[in-house]
Amino acid sequence: MTDMTRRAFGALAFATTAATLTGASAFAAGHSVEHTVTIQGHSFSPKNLTVNAGDTVTFVNQDGAPHTATANSKAFDTGRLRKGSKATLKFSTAGRYPYFCEFHPGMKGSITVQG
Ligand SMILES: [Cu+2]
Numbered sequence: 001m002t003d004m005t006r007r008a009f010g011a012l013a014f015a016t017t018a019a020t021l022t023g024a025s026a027f028a029a030g031h032s033v034e035h036t037v038t039i040q041g042h043s044f045s046p047k048n049l050t051v052n053a054g055d056t057v058t059f060v061n062q063d064g065a066p067h068t069a070t071a072n073s074k075a076f077d078t079g080r081l082r083k084g085s086k087a088t089l090k091f092s093t094a095g096r097y098p099y100f101c102e103f104h105p106g107m108k109g110s111i112t113v114q115g
Pocket of ligand 1: 066
């Protein structure tokens with residue numbers, strides 16, 4: 001789920017109570033949590049993040065320099081993120097996913113997915 005859809009949904013929820021209830025129950029049924037990793041000062045924060053399978057992680061680049069979050073295994077890749085850009089990835093398979101920035105290989109982090 002992107003921030004854009006969240007904002008759109010929020011606007012709808014204010015419009016009618018029915019939309020709020022429907023959305024809330026649908027969200028709760030999935031038990032999925034949205035996490036955020038901020039990229040700032042050429043580092044990922046939090047550097048190491050543990051999530052549950054089915055959760056999403058949004059990588060947000062706050063730096064002037066472009067960055068990526070690219071799994072060592074290539075299991076995921078945000079692609080090039082410009083300043084202010086973000087990418088949301090869903091993690092469905094348990095495991096540990098070390099990742100790095102393609103432009104700055106010294107930038108490293110990891111996502112651990114619990115099944
Ligand atoms: Cu980088």
